Amino acid sequence: MRRTALGLVFENLVDEPSAGLAAWARTTAGVVCLLLALQMLTGVLLAFYYVPSAESAHATVAYVEKVVGGGSWVRALHLYASQLLPLALALHLLQMLWRGSHRRKPFGWAASVLLLGLVMANAGTGYSLPWDARAFYSTRVAENVVAGLPLLGEGARAWLLGGAEVSTLTLSRFYALHAVVVPALLTAVVVARLLLFREPRNEDSVLDVAWARAQLARNSVVVALVFAALACYAWGSPAPLGPPHESAPPGYLPRPGAQFLWLFQLLKYLPKPAASALVLLGLPLLLLALALLPFTAARRRKLGLALVGSLLLLVAALTGVAHFEDSRDPRVKEQLARQAAREDEFRNSPFVPKSSRADASKPDATPVESVEAPPEAYQRNCAKCHGPRGEGKSIYPDLRGISARPGRTVEDLISIINDPAGHGLEARMPSFARKLTEDEKRAVAEWIVTLK
Amino acid sequence: MSDATPPAPSAPAGGLPRRKILRWIPAAVFASIGATMLATAYRFLRPRAGEVGVAGGGGAWVAAADLNEVGRAATPLRREVVVEHRAGWATAPRAHAVYVLPGQGGRVVSAVCPHEGCEVVWEEGRGQFLCPCHDSSFDADGARLSGPARAGLAEIPSRVSGGRLEVRADAVASLSEQSETEERRKGS
Numbered sequence: 221m222r223r224t225a226l227g228l229v230f231e232n233l234v235d236e237p238s239a240g241l242a243a244w245a246r247t248t249a250g251v252v253c254l255l256l257a258l259q260m261l262t263g264v265l266l267a268f269y270y271v272p273s274a275e276s277a278h279a280t281v282a283y284v285e286k287v288v289g290g291g292s293w294v295r296a297l298h299l300y301a302s303q304l305l306p307l308a309l310a311l312h313l314l315q316m317l318w319r320g321s322h323r324r325k326p327f328g329w330a331a332s333v334l335l336l337g338l339v340m341a342n343a344g345t346g347y348s349l350p351w352d353a354r355a356f357y358s359t360r361v362a363e364n365v366v367a368g369l370p371l372l373g374e375g376a377r378a379w380l381l382g383g384a385e386v387s388t389l390t391l392s393r394f395y396a397l398h399a400v401v402v403p404a405l406l407t408a409v410v411v412a413r414l415l416l417f418r419e420p421r422n423e424d425s426v427l428d429v430a431w432a433r434a435q436l437a438r439n440s441v442v443v444a445l446v447f448a449a450l451a452c453y454a455w456g457s458p459a460p461l462g463p464p465h466e467s468a469p470p471g472y473l474p475r476p477g478a479q480f481l482w483l484f485q486l487l488k489y490l491p492k493p494a495a496s497a498l499v500l501l502g503l504p505l506l507l508l509a510l511a512l513l514p515f516t517a518a519r520r521r522k523l524g525l526a527l528v529g530s531l532l533l534l535v536a537a538l539t540g541v542a543h544f545e546d547s548r549d550p551r552v553k554e555q556l557a558r559q560a561a562r563e564d565e566f567r568n569s570p571f572v573p574k575s576s577r578a579d580a581s582k583p584d585a586t587p588v589e590s591v592e593a594p595p596e597a598y599q600r601n602c603a604k605c606h607g608p609r610g611e612g613k614s615i616y617p618d619l620r621g622i623s624a625r626p627g628r629t630v631e632d633l634i635s636i637i638n639d640p641a642g643h644g645l646e647a648r649m650p651s652f653a654r655k656l657t658e659d660e661k662r663a664v665a666e667w668i669v670t671l672k
Numbered sequence: 673m674s675d676a677t678p679p680a681p682s683a684p685a686g687g688l689p690r691r692k693i694l695r696w697i698p699a700a701v702f703a704s705i706g707a708t709m710l711a712t713a714y715r716f717l718r719p720r721a722g723e724v725g726v727a728g729g730g731g732a733w734v735a736a737a738d739l740n741e742v743g744r745a746a747t748p749l750r751r752e753v754v755v756e757h758r759a760g761w762a763t764a765p766r767a768h769a770v771y772v773l774p775g776q777g778g779r780v781v782s783a784v785c786p787h788e789g790c791e792v793v794w795e796e797g798r799g800q801f802l803c804p805c806h807d808s809s810f811d812a813d814g815a816r817l818s819g820p821a822r823a824g825l826a827e828i829p830s831r832v833s834g835g836r837l838e839v840r841a842d843a844v845a846s847l848s849e850q851s852e853t854e855e856r857r858k859g860s
Contacts, residue, residue: 254705261709265716269761276762283761289715430691437694440701447705574762 229414231421232328235321237431242319243438248312250439251446252335255305256406258450259342262298263399270349272395274388277351278464279574285461286571295461296454302343303478304450309336310532313510317525324419326514331413333511337504338406343479345398351391356465357474359386359394361487368496462563467611467618469562473555475546482538485545506531595667597660601652610671615648623669633665720760733831733838736780737772742837745774748794748801748812750783755841768844770828771801773813778837780830781814782844787821801825 238246269288271280284291312332316322322329347358363386367377382389462468476484487495506527513524546552594603594610605616612618622628627643635642637656640649656664736751752767769783769791783791790805800817801810808819815824829840 258709261713265713268717279761287761288720289718290712291716294712294716433691433694437697440698444701444705451708571761573758573760575756575764 225415228418231427232325232414232417232419234427234432234435235324236422236425237428237435238319242315243435244442245315245318246435247439247442248308248315250443251308252305252312252332254443254447255301255308256335256410258297258301258447259305260403262294262301263403265294266298267399270395272349272392274351274391276574277349277391281350281352281461282566283571283573285458285567292458293451293454296457296459297450299459299477300450300454302339302346304446305339306336306343306479309339310528313528314525314532317521317528320521322514322524323521324422327413327417327419329514330511331409333507334409335406337507338402338409340479342398342402342406343477345394345402347477347480348391348394349398350461351465352462353465353468353472354460354462354474354476356386356468357472358476359390361474361476363390364492365487365496365499368492369500370493370497373496458567460560460563461567462559463566471555473552473559475556478539481542482535485538485542595660595663597656598664598667601655602664605649610668619668620671623671628669630662630665630669633668634661637661637664732841733833734841734844735836736770736830736839737837739778739832739835739837742772742774742778745772747796748773750794753839753841753844755845757845766845770839770844771814771825772837776813778830778832779813780828780837780839781825782828784826785821786823786826787819792825 233249235246237243266284269280269284269291271277281295284295286292309332313329313336316325316329316332344358344362348355348362363377363381366380367373369376378384380390380393381387382393475481483499486498490498510524510527513527546556594608598610599608602610605613606619607613607616610619612620632643637651638653638661639651641651652661734753734755736753737749741749748771751770751772753770754765754767756763757766770780771783771794773779773781783793785792785803785805785808787803787806787808790803792801792803792808792810794800795802798809799812801812801814803809803819803821806820808821809817810821810825811817813824814827816822828843831838
């Protein structure tokens with residue numbers, strides 16, 4: 221074979237022939253390849269519409285989800301492939317260990333371990349991007365895990381957020397990491413594995429072309445099955461998207477994606493510094509050690525098998541516990557069902573383009589139920605900021621349920637309408653003392669306390 | 673899994689048909705996944721024609737000038753008409769320049785040069801509209817005088833309502849987008 225780059229790729233890829241179950245187990249390579257390619261393609265497609273700013277991100281994702289042709293499917297593919305990738309890579313590592321091919325292909329092994337780490341990092345940054353409640357809390361937890369690092373914590377947190385708090389700068393950073401930095405590293409790992417390093421050669425082995433062809437066919441069959449299953453699943457269950465995070469009701473229960481449930485559960489048992497040390501130091505070190513396994517003198521296959529096996533068991537067990545705990549508590553179950561219903565309702569509501577100016581005549585994207593229509597004085601004076609049904613808008617507070625709070629009786633509300641500053645409200649709300657008649661003020665206040 | 677066992681490397685198992693199948697499977701899988709994703713990309717990236725343009729449809733009238741101003745004016749009045757444009761996931765107000773022509777019962781022309789879309793300016797000294805880009809000129813009624821433009825400034829439907837001169841939002845907005853090239857394409 222000529223010493224072209226392609227020849228090197230082929231040589232680096234093809235291992236000693238195997239038969240039966242082992243040959244089929246090796247098709248994890250094809251599946252990883254499929255999923256990585258799908259992530260790149262769907263990611264590029266989503267980038268054509270996505271805008272990484274706190275003001276617009278959610279609107280652009282909702283637009284892709286509700287309006288763009290095939291948008292919901294593309295987004296679902298991107299999400300579910302991201303959840304399948306770590307699983308496929310873990311199975312890939314397991315079968316390599318099982319067949320002992322990590323000794324023959326040490327660079328292939330190391331690359332797969334690094335890919336696992338990078339794929340998790342990309343999922344972690346990706347969850348922030350839709351900017352719904354789920355995204356917001358995912359960002360919040362990432363922020364706090366980073367902040368919990370000993371010594372470096374506060375500095376690292378500020379660098380991650382781009383400032384003192386989660387803001388539109390944070391979203392830009394997560395986007396740059398998710399769409400540029402991590403994919404570039406990922407591509408670098410793949411290129412290095414295929415083109416840069418030469419796997420140690422066994423001079424006796426001769427490339428068996430007939431076998432390689434059969435193995436390619438096996439890979440293709442499994443890839444076709446996985447793609448068909450993924451495509452159907454993504455068609456049937458679109459990726460979740462809630463209303464914008466500002467309108468998340470109190471009592472929202474954040475739950476991460478399937479590939480992070482184990483970590484979510486693990487954090488329940490750990491105080492902050494321990495959790496940070498584990499996630500940011502322990503796991504990367506463990507992955508590094510795993511990547512270097514075939515390069516150690518002993519090339520301990522059993523140690524590797526035990527390590528990967530016990531890690532997988534731990535992840536599976538913690539994921540199971542997380543599911544179990546959520547299904548055990550009826551209140552949690554009920555709240556999660558409510559959130560899912562809210563997400564469905566949001567998905568099924570028509571898309572409302574984001575207006576550049578506050579416009580009360582446009583219906584809000586969030587469906588809200590109200591006991592009765594607002595009084596005319598409310599529509600004229602208050603709806604512009606607080607929304608047509610008191611649901612609030614961006615910085616303007618949600619009025620629903622405020623009568624449950626102290627100091628918000630009808631009389632209090634009338635007094636607030638007259639003198640917002642005197643009640644410690646932010647200067648944004650002007651006084652309506654002279655804009656409404658006394659009867660109108662009372663009508664507005666009485667209507668507001670009925671909002672649930 | 674027994675049927676999945678590959679042939680022993682040296683055995684010519686199956687002969688020609690089987691080898692042909694082995695060759696076709698990867699090609700077929702690659703082609704069908706590729707075609708699916710290509711079709712998806714085509715649908716996904718299709719221009720969103722129906723959602724780009726004036727928000728809430730075209731028929732709205734927007735104020736361009738006060739009638740008193742129009743009555744007093746001796747030269748064309750430059751006015752910016754703000755129209756809400758829908759572009760995909762957002763709507764945003766955009767200003768479009770128009771000229772209200774004096775003494776013509778509220779005739780309004782677009783300030784967009786029909787040649788390549790630059791904005792014409794009223795040259796008081798010459799009593800003409802001049803395009804700053806490619807030197808087309810138009811007379812005080814908006815009719816073409818010289819230069820590469822092949823038509824005069826486009827007239828915009830207007831009406832008088834409540835003491836104000838109003839223009840059609842869609843007419844203002846679409847004229848800004850259109851140059852002769854596009855008109856020609858539509859015509860052919």
